[in-house]
Each structure stands twice: as structure tokens, then as C-alpha cells.
Amino acid sequence: MLYQIFETQRALLSPFSEFAAASAKLYSHPLSPFAHTPMAQRLSAGLDLMHRLAKDYEKPEFDIKTVEVDGVDVAVQELVALEKPFCRLLRFKRYTDDSAVLAKMKDQPTVLVVAPLSGHHATLLRDTVKQLLKDHKVYITDWTDARMVPLDAGPFHLDDYIRYVQEFIRQVGGADCHVISVCQPTVPVLAAISLMASAGEDTPRSMTMMGGPIDARKSPTAVNNLAMNRSFSWFETNVIYRVPTNFPGAGREVYPGFLQHTGFVAMNPDRHLSSHYDYFLDLVRGDDDSAEAHRRFYDEYNAVLDMPAEYYLDTIKTVFQDFALVNGTWQVDGAFVRPQDIKTTALLTVEGELDDISGAGQTRAAHDLCSGVAKDHQYHYDAIGAGHYGIFSGRRWRDKVYPEVRDFIAKYEAAPLKKTAKAAPAKATAKPAAKRATRSRKA
Numbered sequence: 001m002l003y004q005i006f007e008t009q010r011a012l013l014s015p016f017s018e019f020a021a022a023s024a025k026l027y028s029h030p031l032s033p034f035a036h037t038p039m040a041q042r043l044s045a046g047l048d049l050m051h052r053l054a055k056d057y058e059k060p061e062f063d064i065k066t067v068e069v070d071g072v073d074v075a076v077q078e079l080v081a082l083e084k085p086f087c088r089l090l091r092f093k094r095y096t097d098d099s100a101v102l103a104k105m106k107d108q109p110t111v112l113v114v115a116p117l118s119g120h121h122a123t124l125l126r127d128t129v130k131q132l133l134k135d136h137k138v139y140i141t142d143w144t145d146a147r148m149v150p151l152d153a154g155p156f157h158l159d160d161y162i163r164y165v166q167e168f169i170r171q172v173g174g175a176d177c178h179v180i181s182v183c184q185p186t187v188p189v190l191a192a193i194s195l196m197a198s199a200g201e202d203t204p205r206s207m208t209m210m211g212g213p214i215d216a217r218k219s220p221t222a223v224n225n226l227a228m229n230r231s232f233s234w235f236e237t238n239v240i241y242r243v244p245t246n247f248p249g250a251g252r253e254v255y256p257g258f259l260q261h262t263g264f265v266a267m268n269p270d271r272h273l274s275s276h277y278d279y280f281l282d283l284v285r286g287d288d289d290s291a292e293a294h295r296r297f298y299d300e301y302n303a304v305l306d307m308p309a310e311y312y313l314d315t316i317k318t319v320f321q322d323f324a325l326v327n328g329t330w331q332v333d334g335a336f337v338r339p340q341d342i343k344t345t346a347l348l349t350v351e352g353e354l355d356d357i358s359g360a361g362q363t364r365a366a367h368d369l370c371s372g373v374a375k376d377h378q379y380h381y382d383a384i385g386a387g388h389y390g391i392f393s394g395r396r397w398r399d400k401v402y403p404e405v406r407d408f409i410a411k412y413e414a415a416p417l418k419k420t421a422k423a424a425p426a427k428a429t430a431k432p433a434a435k436r437a438t439r440s441r442k443a
Contacts, residue, residue, distance in 0.1 A: 003241040006258055010056055017054035024048040045283035049276060052295070057302040059145070060123045064092060067133040072101045081139060082171050085153040086160070086308070088142040089168050090122075092133055105137070109413040110177045112168055112204075113140040116184040117161065117311070119260035119304050121145075125182060126300075127393040131402050132180075136409070139172050141165075141185075145305035146254045147247040158188060158314035159332050165192040175202035175344075175416070178409045182392050183358065186212025187319050190339055190366060195332060197341040197372075206412040208405055210350040211358045211391050213319055214366045215326045219359025222267060227320035235316050240309045255312040257304030264301075267356065326365060339369035344417040346377040348408045350401060352386035377417060379408060 027034050027044035034040060066073050075095040082089040096102050111132055115122035122142045132138045141164070146156070165188060169177065181189040186209040197203050216224045241256055243249045265272055275294065282290040324330035330337040347370050349363045367378050381404045386396040 001241075003256055004244050006256070007244045007246065013054045014056065017051050017056075020047045020051040020054065024051060041284050041286075045280050048283055049280050052279075052298065053276070057299060057304075059121050059303055059305070060300055062090075062092075062123055062126055062129065064126065064130050064133070067094065067130060069094070069096070069101050069105060069134055072096060072098050074101065074105070076133060082168065084164060084167075085149055086144050086146070086156045087164055088144070089171060090140050090142050092129060092138045092140075094133065094137075109136050109205075109409050110173050111136040111138050111409065112172045112177055112179050113138065114165060114168075114179065114181040114185040114189050115141050115143065116182060117143040117307060118184040119257055119264070119307070120300070121303055121305055123303075124300055125392060127397060128180075128182065131398055135406050136178075139168070141168060143305070145257070146252060146308045147243040147249045147306045149249045149252065149308075151249065151251050155310045156308040157310045158318060161185075161188045161311060162192045162195070162332055165189055166196060169193075169196070169204060175205065177204050178206045178208070178413070179204045180208040180210065180405070181212060182210045183212050183388070184315070186210070186214055186363060186366070187315075187325055190214065190369070191325065191330065191332065191337045193345060194337050194339045194342055195335060197343065197345070198335060198338050203342060203345045205344075205416045206346040206348065206409055208348045208350065208408065209363050209366055210401075211352055211355055211388055212363050213358050214363055214369070215323065216320050216358075216362060217323060217326075218361035218365060221356055221359045223263075223357055224320060224359065226263075227316050232313070232317055232321060235313060240313070243306065249306075253309035254306035255309060257306050260307075261302065261304045326369065339366070340371045342370050343372040345373065346379075346408070346412045346417060347373050348379045348381065348405065350381045350383060350391055350405070352383045352388055352391040354385065354387040355391070357388040377412075 024044045024047035026032050027037075027040045027047065029035055035044075062078055064076050064078070067076055068074070077093045077095065079091045079093050080088050081091040094105055096105070113125060113128060113132070115125050122140055125140065129138055129140055149156075165185070169179065169192070179189060179193070189207065190209070193203050193207060213224065216228070220228065239255055239259055240253050243252045243254055275298075279291060279294040282288075282294065318324045318330060322329065325337060325339075328336070328338075347366060349366050351358070351360060351363050353360075364380050367380065370378065381401065383391050383396055383401050386401070390396040391401050
């Protein structure tokens with residue numbers, strides 16, 4: 001019922017939002033006589049803000065058309081490499097007539113970026129992809145809004161997410177690729193690679209894990225506390241709703257994106273209120289650059305997707321309540337998830353000093369689990385001054401984090417770890433790996 005009420009409210013507000021947008025232009029367009037009346041700038045700014053607060057935000061585009069490689073502007077085309085009901089694997093294909101740059105690009109590492117399925121679209125990693133394209137061939141998971149997936153596509157569990165990741169790894173090169181997981185997917189990506197290793201399958205040359213809840217017990221944040229302090233039945237009863245009839249996925253049970261967005265805003269309400277007031281003042285002053293920066297950020301931030309209910313509930317139970325990965329109790333298709341079986345995939349973990357989503361030590365916990373990877377091939381990087389989004393987007397990502405990730409990938413592209421004998425099959429008595437030290441770097 002709540003989802004239907006939200007959709008009804010959205011439909012009712014839609015004409016008012018469009019009216020506000022048109023009225024804002026009426027009071028700001030230089031050829032309009034109303035633009036020259038007293039208080040016109042303030043009226044226009046208020047109406048524009050009203051439009052943005054009431055409008056519906058559609059999924060943004062990646063909109064990456066070119067990238068600079070060795071000082072040469074290279075064309076970029078977004079292609080669908082593989083399409084599945086709940087996800088598209090996108091490839092950013094680069095083109096150039098410069099033979100030297102083309103030859104260099106052909107030899108660059110292949111990177112699979114696993115984007116979060118946690119409320120926002122994969123386009124949130126636009127800056128991540130754009131930076132990576134300078135030195136890599138890049139693929140990314142583009143998760144589908146669950147309300148757009150018809151019921152006959154079936155359910156989507158956390159185990160299905162893991163199978164998708166494994167299929168994508170094989171698709172982009174298997175042992176010849178590098179995997180980067182950002183936030184939520186660090187757990188299923190580690191599980192996917194662990195299961196591949198346990199089965200004797202080739203695993204990626206490296207895995208980079210950024211700001212994820214590998215062990216959510218460490219430095220718990222407000223997000224962790226909510227998941228850990230509420231009962232599983234509370235989540236089933238209070239946050240799961242059926243998609244209304246006006247979407248292709250009508251009747252599917254989901255965790256609605258608008259609930260997730262409300263939670264995001266509730267974490268820092270003062271910051272968002274201040275940001276919108278600053279936007280109003282920028283419009284009044286005619287500061288178009290600052291106003292446009294605000295629009296770009298909130299066009300992305302306010303665009304959210306629904307998550308399949310079974311996937312969301314599996315994640316709550318497995319990651320935040322049972323801590324099945326770190327306790328060694330997680331099973332997928334009857335096989336235990338054993339990170340200690342990974343031996344030929346180098347590991348880099350990245351954490352932000354000011355991360356309020358994944359607390360300090362949560363991602364670094366992957367090193368304790370991956371005891372089969374030699375200490376010399378494990379690395380950790382602390383991004384000083386960076387919040388959650390700062391480790392994969394913005395100035396700190398470009399200037400501090402990316403060089404570390406780029407150099408790490410380049411090292412194991414040039415000298416991949418050698419494949420060893422097949423790991424022993426997992427047994428029900430599997431225990432977590434012993435703790436081990438890791439080398440640490442700080443920004």
C-alpha cells in the first residue's frame with residue numbers, strides 16, 4: 001500500500017513540478033517581460049527549487065563520449081556485452097585513428113567494475129569508469145531496476161548475484177582480468193572468486209575492494225546498526241512492498257528505491273537542507289556554474305532503483321546479521337564460501353578515513369580471510385580525508401586513490417601470480433582463515 005500511495009503522490013505532484021519549471025523560465029528568460037519585474041530572480045529561483053524537489057528523477061546516462069589517453073582524445077562507445085534479466089554487462093569501447101595509442105590500448109589491462117546494487121544506479125560510478133578508461137579496458141555491471149523486471153523472470157537472490165558475477169568474470173577474460181568492487185558488492189564478489197578458487201577454476205589476476213562491509217561488526221555505522229539491531233521479520237514486514245501496476249514488474253516484491261533514498265537523506269538532513277538553500281542563493285546571484293554542479297549531483301543522487309526483496313533480505317541476514325562470510329558458515333549451492341582457497345589473485349583493499357557507510361576495518365577484514373594469498377601480494381590503502389563517495393569519485397579518487405589502484409593492477413598485469421594445484425573441496429567443518437598482517441599505505 002505504501003508504494004501505491006507514493007506513486008499516487010508522485011503522479012499528483014508531476015503537473016505542479018512541470019508548472020513550476022515553466023514559471024521559473026518565465027521569470028528568468030531575458031526575452032520575457034516578467035524577468036524585469038522586482039523580485040523576478042528570487043521568484044524564478046524559488047520555482048526552480050520547487051520543480052527539483054517535486055520532480056521524478058529518471059536513471060541518468062553515463063554520457064562518457066571521450067577520454068584522454070596519452071594526450072590524445074579517444075572516442076568512447078557504450079556497448080552491451082551481455083544482457084541478463086537483472087543486469088546488463090556494459091563495455092566502454094575506445095576508438096582512435098592514432099596507431100601508437102591504439103597499439104597501447106590493446107595491451108592495457110581488462111577491468112571489471114562491479115557496481116553496487118544498493119539503491120543507486122551504476123552511473124554513480126561514472127567518475128570511476130572515466131578515470132579507469134585512461135589506462136584500462138573497462139566493463140561495468142549495470143543493475144536493472146527491479147520494478148522493470150517482469151514477474152516471469154523469477155526471483156533474484158544473493159546467490160544469483162554471485163552467479164552473475166562469476167559469469168561476468170568468465171565473459172571478460174577470467175584469469176586475464178582484474179575485478180574492482182565498490183561498497184556492497186565487495187562481499188558477493190569475494191564469495192564469487194572464493195567459490196571459483198575452491199572449484200579449481202581460474203580466478204582474476206587481482207581484486208580491489210573499496211569501502212565494503214566484509215566484516216560489518218568492525219566500527220559499525222548507522223547503516224550497520226539498523227541492519228543489526230532490527231529483527232529479520234521486522235525487515236520482511238516493514239520495508240518490503242509490491243510494485244504497482246504501472247510498471248513492467250507489477251506484483252514483484254521489492255525494497256523500494258524511495259525508502260532507500262529517504263534513509264540516505266535522513267543520515268545527513270542538515271547537509272542536504274544547506275545544499276538546497278545554497279542552490280537557491282546561487283540562482284539568485286546568477287552563479288550558473290555552482291547551480292549546475294548542484295543539479296548534476298542531485299540528478300544522480302535522487303535517481304534510485306528498487307531492489308528485489310529476496311536479494312535485499314538475503315543480504316541483511318547473510319552480511320549484517322549472521323556475518324556468514326567471516327564466520328565461515330556461508331554456503332552457496334551446497335559449497336562453503338572459503339576465501340582462504342584464493343591463491344592466485346592479488347588483493348588490494350581501500351577505505352576512506354571519513355566513511356560513514358562502511359566503517360574503518362570493515363573492508364580491511366578481507367585480508368584476514370584471504371590467508372591463501374601470500375602476504376607480499378596483499379595491500380591496503382587508507383584514503384585520508386575521504387568519505388564514502390570520495391574513495392571512488394571526485395578529487396581524492398582521481399588524485400589519491402586511483403594512482404594506487406592503477407599501479408596495483410599494472411603490477412599484476414605484468415607479473416600475474418602462478419596457478420597452483422586445485423584446492424581441497426569445502427567441508428562442513430570449514431573455519432575462517434587465521435588473521436594475518438597486511439602492508440598499509442596512506443594518502
